[in-house]
Amino acid sequence: IKIYSDGADIRDMREAAKNDFLSGFTTNPSLMKKAGVKDYLTFAKEVVKEFPDYSISFEVFSNDHDTMLKEAELLHSLGKNVYVKIPIITTEGKSTASIIKYLSEKGVSINVTAIATIDQVKEAVASFAPGTKNIVSIFVGRVADTGTDPTEFVKESVAATKDHPEAQLLWASTREVINIFQAQELGVDIITVPPTIIKKLANVGKSAEKVSLDTVLGFEKDIKASGLK
Ligand code: E4P
Numbered sequence: 001i002k003i004y005s006d007g008a009d010i011r012d013m014r015e016a017a018k019n020d021f022l023s024g025f026t027t028n029p030s031l032m033k034k035a036g037v038k039d040y041l042t043f044a045k046e047v048v049k050e051f052p053d054y055s056i057s058f059e060v061f062s063n064d065h066d067t068m069l070k071e072a073e074l075l076h077s078l079g080k081n082v083y084v085k086i087p088i089i090t091t092e093g094k095s096t097a098s099i100i101k102y103l104s105e106k107g108v109s110i111n112v113t114a115i116a117t118i119d120q121v122k123e124a125v126a127s128f129a130p131g132t133k134n135i136v137s138i139f140v141g142r143v144a145d146t147g148t149d150p151t152e153f154v155k156e157s158v159a160a161t162k163d164h165p166e167a168q169l170l171w172a173s174t175r176e177v178i179n180i181f182q183a184q185e186l187g188v189d190i191i192t193v194p195p196t197i198i199k200k201l202a203n204v205g206k207s208a209e210k211v212s213l214d215t216v217l218g219f220e221k222d223i224k225a226s227g228l229k
Helices: 010-017 029-035 040-050 065-077 097-105 118-127 140-144 151-161 178-186 195-203 208-226
Strands: 002-006 022-026 055-059 082-087 110-115 134-139 167-172 190-193
Touching: 002 010, 002 195, 010 022, 010 040, 010 195, 022 190, 040 055, 055 110, 065 082, 065 097, 082 097, 082 134, 097 110, 097 118, 110 118, 118 134, 118 151, 118 167, 134 140, 134 151, 140 151, 140 167, 140 178, 151 167, 151 178, 178 190, 190 195
Parallel strands: 002 022, 002 190, 022 055, 055 082, 082 110, 110 134, 134 167, 167 190
Antiparallel strands: none
């Protein structure tokens, strides 16, 4: 499985890139807000310049058809390694399939985002032009957040993309380290992981006894640090 870093803080991105396993980055408007990005284009150019060998996904901001196309073309022009993220629906709930199809035919690599149903996966895959390279981002964590087990959705998405070389399936909304192993087991191509979870990969292989001991050591450290009586 390929592992990407999910975020828009350039320092976190640099830190994540120190891991040999990392091969890409994903961003979205909420992550940019969280990272305090003020000028999108300046940020995007800086990222592309610094990481020319990584897959990088930048999202359009607009919902309006024409502006979306302009934004997509601008983002695409930043580098060959850029995937333009287009949400599968607009904020009015309308399908963006025709926009994806149009851009794909023009050779823009697309990352279809905000996907939460198998029909949306199929719609995205059907919109890609032959011979293009694209990503289908399924928001597994957000589905799980509704109390629904997302396993079937992931399995169906793997089946819907596996005979389509133009579509790589990406597990988005990663919540826990275990998700990386689940995604790999289910045959997902890529998982994008927040930096906080990338750091937790240091725990992989730790014994349960050590988890327990580290827990109480952590409590002791925090009691001392806080001066609690
Ligand atoms: C990445 O491409 C997605 O935008 C991201 O993983 C979404 O994460 P969230 O659902 O936790 O906000």
